[in-house]
Each structure stands twice: as structure tokens, then as C-alpha cells.
Amino acid sequence: MFSPTSPRSRFLACGLAAMIAVGAAAAPVAASASTKASATAGFDDGVQKSLDGLIGKEFPGALASVRDREGRVTRYTAGVGNLKTREEVPADGRVRIGSNTKTFVATVVLQLVGEGRIKLDGPIEKYLPGMIRGKAGDGRKITVRQLLQHTSGLPNYTRYMHGDFSKIQHRYVEARDMIDVALRHKASFRPGTSWEYSNTGYLLLGLIVQKVTGRPIAEEVTKRVIDRAGLRDTYWPGVGDQTVKGPHPRGYTVSEPKGEFVDVTTMDPSWGGAAGQLIGTPDDLNTFFLALLDGKLLKPAQLAEMKKTVKAPGFPEGWRYGLGVVKMKLSCGDTGWGHGGDIDGYETRNAATPDGRASALAVTALPGSEAGALKVIKALDTTLCG
Secondary structure: OOOOOOOOOOEEEOOEEEOOEOOOOEOOOOOOOOEEEEEOOOOOHHHHHHHHOOEOOOEOEEEEEEEOOOOOEEEEEEEEOOOOOOOEOOOOOOEEOHHHHHHHHHHHHHHHHHOOOOOOOOEHHHOOOOOOOOOOOOOOOOEHHHHHHOOOOOOOHHHHOOOOHHHOOOOOOOHHHHHHHHHOOOOOOOOOOOOOOOHHHHHHHHHHHHHHHOOOHHHHHHHHHHHHHOOOOOEOOOOOOOOOOOOOOOOEEEEOOOOOEEEOOOOOHHHOHHHHOOEEOHHHHHHHHHHHHOOOOOOHHHHHHHOOOEEOOOOOOOOEEOOOOEEEEOOOOOEEEEOOEEEOEEEEEEEEOOOOOEEEEEEOEOOOOHHHHHHHHHHHHHHHHO
């Protein structure tokens, strides 16, 4: 039902991302863990209950930021932020935001399209000559738009990564290393004939930005998006940085076969790269997506292109994929625009509406079941539709 936005999803349960976790164990948190909400807009018991309902065997902690039409913000937390010390989840704490990184990268690419430096419907061969050849695809037949939209047919490198996370948890890799993993496999389909989520395309987009600007994608995202949108708690981890800086809940995975929580907060996210390396907060995610919808980051023509969507098999009914963004049908009939992200230790789900509402929710482990993944989506919907 829901295709993974995870840079490293290894299998699907009815289309929902689930992760196999490994390592040393910590005690699971009880469903009755402490909760709190801090608000400038007033306490919404329904939203708090939805977060409380997430806490248990799959998720040690949860946090959310909800913005109403008038710009008032309410922050919620549930569970515990550290299973060892029992510290509370910090309100608006930093988390790894995974594939939300794609929307930041797509914004940079479309800015460069607006500047006439990248051709949206031009072949990627122009920017990366000779890089994509063989059974995985042909750069002369794949366009920039198709990379952004996941219609390139390029194999998804994360599908072929080592199943034991401990083998890569502290390993630094270059984007080209991951692209080479993908190139060893056959294309999923001819470019433009179908849709399939591919992190490989976003690594290539990062290299295209670097080729065009002469600067690394991390620097361009920071200068063109993070700084311009005024995001105070979002950053691209530097080379070798395995930490989450500032107040943050610990991130966990679940060991097999014992089903115990394992702390994976400290990790090298380089394998995510332009597909999923950023760290941020729920507040910042809301600020970013609202700025994007308000036209503060893209010219009208490029924003319109970003919002042209296609069917995305595996997503919930009424959800479609644009150029680095997801169009979501909410239960109250409204439309939300966002993305979401999964990376070991954290899952985020987020959406902003054209009338100025926004919500971003994070849990401190990846769902291990279809039911768990659906509960997170439902909780996000509750924050916007109540």
C-alpha cells in the first residue's frame, strides 16, 4: 500500500517499508511511557492521543510539530527519548529526516532549471557523460525529470545493500560507490514507461548539481534552501560526522530474533547522500514545506513543474508523486504536500496544505509491520484533520 521513502528499505510488507535490525539490545519501552505537549496554540487531546498510541513495541518515542492557519505552533511528545536514562523526548528535537532530503535536492535542481543551467527534459548524459551505460540504463535516454520523478527505471541501490546494518553503520562511502552498486543490476523498465522509487536517481541528481555549480550538493542545499528558508536546526552532516548535534531523541532499531531495541543513533549516513542524509526538526520541516508552497524557494514555473504528479504504485489511495514531493489526499478531503523519510533509527511523516497548515511527525524507530506504518500515517492525518 505504501512504497518506502527509506534510503535503505530491504523488504516490503504489503508495500510498507520494514527494517530488519541487528546489534546489542536495550529494554523495550512500555506503552504507558510519559507524554507531554507544549503549545502556543492550545493543547489538542486528539493529537496527543494519536502520538501516545504509537508508543510500545515498535516505537520508543514520538514527537510532532503542528502549525495552524494562523501560524500558531503546537509541539507534542510521547514516550521516552533515551531508553537507558529514561530522559524525555525533547520537544522539536533533531532527528535524521531521511528521504525528505530529496525535496531539498529537487528544489536546488529546479532552481538551476529556472536559472537556465539545467534542462529539465534534457538527457542526464549532458551532465554525466558516459556514467550511465549498460543493463542498468542509458544516460542518453534518461532525463533529469525522470530522475526527480522516479520514472527513470534505474535500479534502486539500497535494494542491494548488505542486509546486516552493523556492516555499514560506521562505514563512509562515496555516492559513486552506491551508484556502482546499482549499475551492476538490470533496469526495472524503460525510462518513462512506469514508476518505481529509486534512491539511485537522487544520488545522480546530487552529482549533476555538483557538475553544474562546481560545488558539493551539501553546500548548495545549505546555501540555496536551508539558509534561504531560515531553517535553524537543519543541517547536512559533514564527512565523517556520525552524530546528531543538539537536543535529540535517541534512534533505535529492533534486534532479531529477540525483538529488543538497539540504539543506532550514532551512524555514518553517507550511504544516504543526496537521497537521505539530512538532519532536521519537525518545526523546520514545516517551515521548509510551507516556504516551498508559498513560492519563496522556486519561481512559479518551476513550482508548477514540481507539482505535476504521476501515479505511484504502492502509495496510499489518492497519493501521487511529483518532482521530489508527494501529493497526499487527507481524510478531511484536503490536499497535503510533503515527502517523509525512513532511515535506521527514525521515521518522519509530514505534510503542508495550501491554506498554511503543516504537520511533521517523527518516531524513533522504523516500523516493523504494516500496522505500525499505517499508525504513523494515521497519526499524521489526525494532526491535520483531527
